[in-house]
Each structure stands twice: as structure tokens, then as C-alpha cells.
Amino acid sequence: MKRIFFLIILFIVFLFQTCAVFAEPSKVMSLNYDDNSALVYLNIMESSEGLQKEFKYSKLENPNRIYFDIENSVLIGGKQQLIFEKSNIKEIKLSQFTTNPDVVRAVITFEEGVDTSKIKLINVNGNIVVKCGKLALTNDYFNPIYEEKAENLTYSSVAVNSQVVQKVTIPQNTVNASNSVIADIQQAFENSTLNNSDGKTYDSVVSIDLSSDLKLRTKYYINGYYIKNGGLLVSGLGQITASKMFYLDSPKRVVIDMPNTFVDTKIRNKELKICPDGSCKDVAKIGQFEYNKARLVVTTDKPEKYIPVFSADAQSLLFINADKLKHTDLVNCVANLGKGYVRKIDNKTNELILSFTNPVVHSILRDDKGLNIYLFNVKSYNELDLIKTLQNTYYKELTFSLLPQIGVRASMSLNESDVVKIDQSVDGKAIKITITQGVVNVKDTPVVTAPVKKPSTKGKVVLDAGHGGSDYGAIREGINEKDITLDVTQRVASILKSKGYKVALTRVDDKYVSLQERVEFSENEAPEIFVSIHVNSAVAVEPKGIETHYYHDYSKELAKTVHAHLIKGIDTKDRGLFKSKFYVINHTTVPAILVEMGFISNDEERAALVTDSRKQKTAKAIAEGIIEYIKSQQSK
Template structure:
């Protein structure tokens, strides 16, 4: 009986070993480094080995071999999921990397670098970061290396956007690993009928992607997408009927089509996830208020959190409890159309970045980074692309900071985060070709003719302040600007029109502040007279109504002298009512004047670009 028991034990052990050998899976402990993804950069200068639990990875064994020149590195307490890999690098020095499970007991993964000379092997080094082993080639510094874009604006300003729905019905003809989607094209304002169903091609091999999503879950009303690689997003956009926020994750896929489904949130909001094409994962938030949602990227670039802005919780992200400081701010002018800002922090950065419109600005929220001292902020002077910075605090996150960069109309932004999460680079790019043209800006009244007057405040001073700001924005965009007055000078209406007709500009804009007997009246007006001026009035007024919070009194045909007696498209803008106490106080503020000036300038720029 005892012999039979021993036999059964040995037999069971042999069967278990045979099964393990057949399946090709090594036996490993819970504290092993589990390698799930291997990524090389396009330049062939970095190799990233991603996985889980690098804490047990120490005491590397390194051996140099010849014929050919090689470095053999054994990673202890490591398990490679999947088959052995061979990667040909785009590098003239180290040409190939092979990775395989060298042994299962003990668990050792072997990495072999092949080079064309001993000197190139000397340029190879490695570094351990959270969940990643980083192999550096050609001596580049990890801290200076930026992963692919974390955030990138849309490349175009098309009038249509693509949008996906998930088809939950099973298809008998659907192949394994495929997801069926319905694609429809929607205009920004008017929806079209639904398009025909269109099957997606095979999900791409995960090794070809920057990011492979392996888990998607609702955590306390936050949708958290996590995986292996480096996650990034394009500029989210809003569609209507029904309202929804669309977030594209480029160069990404899921490791299972089962993740492509609907995820309900609290209330009536839902999030749908679909593989829009083999290169892009698309997330659609159906909600009554698309502007209520934010995206937060984890500092290890492994997770994306989509959350209502009044319910942000970063406690589950790495380094969320580590308060950090800005060590350095560098501004690099790449060329006349491109400027980069590099923020270096003491800890990995948890952040959100958004491109806001009407008016144009970039809002950067650093949830675990304090506002820097003034000495560092002074480096962020105005450039050709951004117009300074306003730094404040984030409500509910006292150890965080909010950075607001006003930017040129039509400028694009791109951000990158270094592998260690401590360096955030934001690049501002002027994408739209500078408009060609000459503009005359007329600051209403002046000198002995003060215009409207209330509570010791004169219209002539306000119009000159705003006119100078319009001059600044137009000049930065490359427009030739002429002012009818630059100081508190007296000019007749006839003199203003003579100046304009003499220089023969493309556009004439006169700036005024309104007033009336009824002190309750507020609002914005744009006046035109000649038929050639109507489109200019529409361009300027549409931006005024969007940028400035005041009653929209519309575009009005009026026979004011200055817009009736010039030979070019001409408008007169009333930027508010001095006779209303509240609006008068608002018009006196720097913020209201800047918004007004940017609205007028952006309207002129857009008009010139259309080539009227």
C-alpha cells in the first residue's frame, strides 16, 4: 500500500512537469519580475522591458563575449510571458537584441546585445525604474529622453469627426480577436443618418503598439484604462445629438476584444470603448455635459483616468501621496513658429493638460506639484506662441498647481513626459500660415474729445488700452498694423478716414465703449455699413460673443461716419456699456480688456485668412 502511494505521488509530479513543459510556461513565484511587454524607440537608442514587480530584480550577471561582439545580461527572478524575442534595432552600433527565458528554476531571463565593435558595447548601460528596465544605448541620458507624445492636438480643423459604436451582437463569421464596430460621420452641429456597419480588421499584434490596454474598469465613478507601454491621447473633441466627449488613444490596442464594451457610470452617463482602427483606441463619454470630464495620465504612463472634474481622485496612481517641487524651468525657442517649455520636478508628475478655446489657452494642472517660486516663473516670459503664464491653485488639491498659458489663435500643442515621469515638455507650434494684410486700428475719441464719461472714467482711455492690445496680438500674428492714434491725441472723424484711405489697408476697425440713459443695459455690438464690411463684422462679433461674458446685442447695420467714409471693409465695435456700473468695472479690468482685444484680433486674422 505504501509503495502504491509513493508511486502515485511520483506519477502526479511527472504528469505536472510534462504539462508545464508542453505548455511552455515556467514555474514562478509571486515575487518574480513578470515581463509582459518589450518596446524599443524609433531611434534604436532605448529598449524598455515592461512588466510587474521589479523589486526582486537585483545583482545582474553580465558577461562579454566575442565573435560576434556581445553582452549577455541575465535578469534574476524574472519570467518572460510568451515566446523568445529577437529585435533588430535602428542603431548603427548595437544591431540586435535577443530575449529569452534562460531557465525556469531559478527563474532567469537572458538578454543578449549584439554589436559591431567593443567600443559600442561600452556605450550600453541600464537603469531600473518603476515596472520597467531601461537599457540605454549610445550613452543617452534617461532624464532627457521623452516618450512618444502624451498629449497632442488634432492635426486638422475639419468640419466632420468620426465616431464609433460597439455592436454587442455576436457574428458567426467574426474571427477570433476581431471587434465589430459601427462607424458614423457626424458634423459638429448637424448630425447625419447612421452609416452602414463596418467590421474592424484583426486587432494588431501588441508588440507593434506603444500601448496595450489589458484592464478597463470603473473605480469609484472613474474609468481607469491600464496596460503596458506608454499611453498618450489626442486632443479630445465634443460631438452633439447626443452630447458626447471623444478621446482617441493613438498607437494602442486592447489585448482582448472583451474589453470593447459599454461601461456605465453614476447617473445616466456611460462610456463606450472601441477599437476605432488598428492604430487607435477610441473612448466615447456619453453625457449631458462633455466639459465636465477630465483625463489624467499616470506618471508611469501605464494608466489613463477619465473622471468627472468635480470627482477627481488620484489616490490609486503612483506617487499620488508624494508632494514635489519644480526644480527647473527651461524655455527653448526651436524656431520662429515653435517654442518648448520643459518642467523638471523632484518626483514623477501627475498631470492633466487641455487646449481650451474661446479664448485660446492651454490649461496645465499638476496635481502633486507645488507652484514654483517667482524666480523660476520669471523664465516663462512671453514668446511668439504663448503670451505668458498665470499660476494658481487647484481646488481640493492644495499641494497641486494650475498653469494657464494664453496662446495664439490656431496654435497647436504637444506634450511629452520622460520615462521617469519627472520631466514634462510642452511644445507650442504655430500651425496656421500668418495672414497677409494691413489693418488700421482706430481707438475711438481722444484728447479734447473724451467720449462717454461715468464715475471719473473716460471712454477715450479704455479704447486706447484695448486698441494697443489688439495691435499686440495682430503684430504677433505677422499682420502689418497702423494705429490712428498711439496717445491721448485729438483726431477728427475726417482725419481718421483720411489716414485710412491714404494707407489703403485691407481692414479698418474702430473701437468704442457704449453708453445710454438706461443704466441696466449691457452688451456687445458690432456695426457695419457697406456690403463689403458685413463678413468682417460677422467674424469679429462671433468671437466677441464667445470670448466675452456679456449680453450679445448682435451685428447691426449703422451709418457711423468712420465706417461710412472709408474705402475698405470697416466695422465699429462697441465693447460694452459704461453706463452700467457692473459692466464699467469689468471693462476696466485687465482680463476683460485682454479677452476683448483677442476676440477682435482673432476675428480680423480669420477674416484675412479667408482672403475676402
């Protein structure tokens, strides 16, 4: 009996399955093959009723094959077929088996002698998997979506035939801007409509137009390229990977390369106007830059404004001016950032996996100074849990900011020589960030003399109102952390000044101040102590109470003193002291603490936090704790 190759056939539920209700029935979008990882994908947009719970296959002989049916579903774009070379699986076919009821049938043909009784249909994170042999299956399979040093590969072991080619005319008419970023992106990833063989009309993500016996020489085959909602949508078959964007002059252009990608000859070098209504002069063009590398170029007066937005199934890329993704509320399609996992691969390479409750729509922006990842539909995250996970790891300087009308931004400073690679899981619910540190040329590194630290000013306090400006901090029910922290901080300053203490504030109004700028401000002011004021939040609604954080041991006494006054003055839960590596209390060189005055995520505590009474009690307690600590230091 022939040995079965360990091949998985994976059926992925599409990007917005948990975020919107689609018209019946479910839509089977495309059959794709990734030769690099021996995976075949059948993308499905679920109906509101979801897919059937159980899938059973039937065996047939002459030739040796199995089949299974996807009930209440339609196949977009006609029959599809994969033919394998040098594999125990010879062929996979998809077809619309019946139209009333709607049933799509998958047929897998094996070499003679392969024992099909060993095959199992199982469920992994809501995905249908056909398992052959004793393959160890994991739930966290990742595909690369961003690589700065992508290896050029050639994939030639599979040929694809599209038995029914459906020609689709992509509409060029403009679409009114939506009030939601998520709605914009969701609409953009839902393509035009096409008439199916059953006479009904369904939304389509990709239109299949493959010539007979086309060799998939690359991981991604682009056959969709058109304007959608003020941006350029690129779609196709396989798994998209993008490289770091760069800019060119004369004329101004932004360029993004897609390695291991093949562009359909019908759309190569085709120019498209980004704004058909004439509101901008931006022009896009896509071409086959190398035999297995695609290049997308947009000529524009504002190249730095363009960002790539990746769909959760990594089969579509929306390239759009960021200004056109404004004015949103994130209520239709939300995910929460759950856990983080860090692994050190070697002395130079580390990886971080971020997991989410739902598929995440994201953008990756990398420049010579650092990395920014925008998570457009992420509503919340637990900052304390992430800090605990990242502390004492390479990713300890990674910061998270909740940006209203956008989502969450993850930021980290990097050297120009550092190499970034980002993968996402097949279900779109996890992202893996791998960074390999670059080599620093010691000869070219200037010798910098450390500045002489200023002596601290006795009786002087730096107060730091958390967040500000574009960084809103935690948000619930239209209430922003940045507003509460500024109000309470100003009240603390007023009390201290009335007692004769010198006070300096890192911000006095609603403006953005980076963490590094806050530390630099404190070092320049040379205070006796530093106090940062924040509001806590959690994914769950139950947590409430006050926490006080410190990092350096010499800050513990200050933390204990201020915390005692907070617990005495405010009727809420005492959550205690924490030794935490928050940036501002780690990098300041004087005793420094961070106060979490309550949970904005708790309905009862949120209602209290916005009242003048709670704000004044909090300010009074912090001020009294500061005064007691300073006096205790003077008596020593």
C-alpha cells in the same frame, strides 16, 4: 566586425515608486518597444527596499548574447520576448529565472560578430540602461503624450511573442470612492490581481495577451480596458498618445482619439457601463477608428466633465468624470515643481520644460480658448522663480495656481489655430510643452478701435486681495493665502477710507477673480494707484521676509515708499524691491505694485501671519505708504 546600432534598453521604475510602499518583491510589469526612438522599456514597480544598486551582465556564446538578473523580483504575466528585424540585436527575452529566491533574468541576443564587451550597464535618474556603442545619452528623453497634429506612423520592424499568455478576468465590481485624488488614481493604475506561476498573488498593471508573431504596427497596443474607481482605465504596451478631446450631440458624447494606437480585437467595440451600480447612465466604448488610430467614446449627459489623467510612465490613461476626483489631501504622493526652461525653436514655435522632484500625475485640457494642465500630486512651486524664467518669453502669460484637494493648475490663453504638443520624460519627472502659433487671417480680423483710457481719479486706490475662491494661493498646514490676503486688504481699505480716500476692491469676499478681470476692474475704476496684496511661499522652509514688486518704471517710486513703511513697521527680513512681470502689475496702466507680506512656507513667519497683530501692522504700513505716495504726487 559589425557596427553596433545605437539602441538603448531602458528600465523604468514605475509611477509611484517614491510615493508608496509596495509589497515585496519588486514587480517586473511589461516589456515594451518604441520603434520610433529605438527604446525598449521594462517597467518595474520597486519594492520598499528598492532595486539592487549594481547590475552586471555575463557574456555567452553560440549564440552571441548577454544576460543580467534582477534580484528580488517577479515577472507579471509570464515570459516575454521581442524579436527584431534588421537590427544587430536579434532578440530580448524576459523570464522568471527562479522563484526562491525571486529572480527575473533578461537575455539579449546579438548578431554574430557584434562585440558585446562594449556594452555598459549604467544608471540614469534611477533607471537601468544598457548602452551599446558610443551613444550620447541624455537624462531628459521625452515621449509625446498629447498631440493635436499627430503624424500617422507605421512600425513594422519588431515582432512580439508572448510565450506564456495569462488570461485575466477584470473585476467589474464597484469600489467605494476614496478621500484622496491621488489614492483614486493610484488604485486605478494598479490593476486586478492575478496568480503567478510561483503560486503567489501580485497586483498587475497590464495583462499581456498577445497572439504569436503580432506585428507592432503602432506605438501603443491597448489590451486593457475596464472600469476602475468610477472611471475608465485604458492600459497596454508602448507609449500612449492622446489628441484633443471633442464633443458630439444626439446623443451627447465626449471623444478622445489615440493616434498610432492598435486595439486588441478582443476588446474592440465592447460597451462598458461607467457606473455598474446604476448611479449614472454613462457608457464607454473603444474601437479601432482607423488602421492605426484608436477612438474612445463616452456617452454621457455631462461630456464636458470628463478629463484624461496620464500615468507617469505614459502606459495608462484614466478617463473619468472630474467630479469623482474631489475631497482629497495630498499627503501620500507629492512632488514639487522645480525649474522651468524655455527654448525658442523658430519664429512660431516655442517649448517649455517643467521639472519635478518626483513623477507627476497630470491631466491635459485644451479648448479653443486656451490650455490647462492639472498636476494632481504637485504640492508647491516657487512663483517668483517661474516668473523670472518665463518673463520676456512666449510663455510669459502662463499662470500657476495652487488648488487645494487637486494640486497645481498651469493655464495659458491660446488661439484656436495654435498647435499644442506635450511630451513627458521617461522617468515621469518632466513635462515639455511645445506650442506652434497658428496663422491669423488678416482679412478676417476685425479692426478694433482702442478704448479711450479714463483719466485717473486722484486719491482713489484699487486694492487687490490675491487669489480667492477655487484659487487658494499658497497653502501650508491648513492655512490658505487667499484668507490672509482678503483680511489684510480689508484692513487697508478701512484705514484709507477713515482718512478720506476712495477705495475699490477687486474682491470683497471669497470668490474667484481671474487676473484679466482684476486688470479690467482697475481700468474701469481709473484709480490713481493699484496695490495687489499677497503672501509668499517657497519649496524650502528657510526663506522669510517682505518683498515688494513693480514692473513699469513709473511704479518704482510707489514700490519704494510702501516697502519702506513695511520694513519700518514689521520686524522681519528686508528682501528688497523686485522688478517682476506679474500679470496684474504689468497690464494695469496706473502705478501698480505687488506686496509679498511674508512667507507662509516658513514655520515662524506663518505663525505670525495669521495673528491679528501682524495683519494690522501690515495693513497699517501699506496704508501709510499709500498715503505718503499720494500726498507726494499732489505736491508735484
